[in-house]
Amino acid sequence: MARFINIAGAQLGGIARDESRRHVVERMIALLNDAHKRGAEVVVFPELALTSFFPRWWMTDQAEIDAFFETEMPNPATQPLFDAAKRLGIGFYLGYAELAQEAGGTKHYNTAILVDKTGAIVGKYRKVHLPGHADHRPHMPYQHLEKHYFDVGDIGFGSWDFAGGKFGMAICNDRRWPETYRVMALQGAEVVVLGYNTPTHIPWEPVYDHLSAFHNHLVMQASAYQNSMYVVGVAKAGKEEGSNLLAGSCIVAPSGEIIAMASTAGDEVFVAKCDLDICLYNRKAMFNFAEHRQVHHYKKITDRM
Numbered sequence: 001m002a003r004f005i006n007i008a009g010a011q012l013g014g015i016a017r018d019e020s021r022r023h024v025v026e027r028m029i030a031l032l033n034d035a036h037k038r039g040a041e042v043v044v045f046p047e048l049a050l051t052s053f054f055p056r057w058w059m060t061d062q063a064e065i066d067a068f069f070e071t072e073m074p075n076p077a078t079q080p081l082f083d084a085a086k087r088l089g090i091g092f093y094l095g096y097a098e099l100a101q102e103a104g105g106t107k108h109y110n111t112a113i114l115v116d117k118t119g120a121i122v123g124k125y126r127k128v129h130l131p132g133h134a135d136h137r138p139h140m141p142y143q144h145l146e147k148h149y150f151d152v153g154d155i156g157f158g159s160w161d162f163a164g165g166k167f168g169m170a171i172c173n174d175r176r177w178p179e180t181y182r183v184m185a186l187q188g189a190e191v192v193v194l195g196y197n198t199p200t201h202i203p204w205e206p207v208y209d210h211l212s213a214f215h216n217h218l219v220m221q222a223s224a225y226q227n228s229m230y231v232v233g234v235a236k237a238g239k240e241e242g243s244n245l246l247a248g249s250c251i252v253a254p255s256g257e258i259i260a261m262a263s264t265a266g267d268e269v270f271v272a273k274c275d276l277d278i279c280l281y282n283r284k285a286m287f288n289f290a291e292h293r294q295v296h297h298y299k300k301i302t303d304r305m
């Protein structure tokens with residue numbers, strides 16, 4: 001019997017630096033309610049969805065930096081979101097900045113979680129590909145300091161039984177690297193969900209500005225097709241503290257076709273009915289990994305350049 005899942009993207013418009021988490025969560029709950037009305041069973045929120053994209057600012061005061069991080073999840077600010085999702089019977093992906101006390105000391109991660117419809121956190125991912133720069137660039141109108149604020153994720157790419165399928169997670173820049181999807185596809189992932197904050201203008205590297213929307217869809221469409229999986233990419237979009245963030249949130253089918261997309265740069269829900277068995281078909285045909293891949297020729301792919 002076909003395994004259908006109604007998946008929604010919940011794109012967020014800009015979040016002001018002084019916007020409270022409480023207000024952002026209220027916006028997210030409004031999107032959850034809208035998604036529920038449209039029959040959604042899973043909702044995907046953006047990367048770092050609870051605050052403004054703070055890696056655009058150079059900060060050195062650790063207390064100021066840590067104010068953008070969550071020390072526990074759920075917490076008083078996000079509990080209403082978990083409660084609303086549970087009440088509606090919806091699972092969700094949430095991106096946030098995680099402050100973790102671990103054996104090696106205090107760690108700062110760009111994190112995403114999968115929360116099932118009972119409100120249980122069933123999966124966690126910490127961003128592997130940290131883009132931008134670590135050095136202070138005061139002459140730039142805004143910066144991209146993920147290498148300054150975050151540790152490289154230590155969990156790797158996983159796949160979880162979730163909402164009747166196998167889900168993998170990624171975050172923003174991860175979507176540009178083919179290894180991201182293949183590692184999850186090799187673990188059986190049928191749906192990769194990810195959030196992103198992508199400036200449409202890169203002050204220190206403007207050469208591809210005019211192609212930012214094209215590249216955004218290119219990487220997700222190609223990877224969905226090449227790995228026989230659905231890819232759901234959801235933006236924090238629009239004008240945000242002097243930066244313009246790319247919208248274009250979408251759901252891509254294993255054929256590589258975009259089957260649902262946001263049409264604004266603000267808070268917006270879009271939904272697609274996803275037939276997970278299409279993934280299995282492609283993996284028995286064109287992309288039968290066991291039959292067609294010649295892994296003895298791929299060894300160099302894990303070498304450092």
Ligand code: ING
Binds near residue numbers: 047131171173174197
């Ligand atoms: N955003 C961007 C992305 O990969 C980025 C990273 C930074 C792109 C600088 C271009 C230039 O879509 C995040 N958050 O990874």
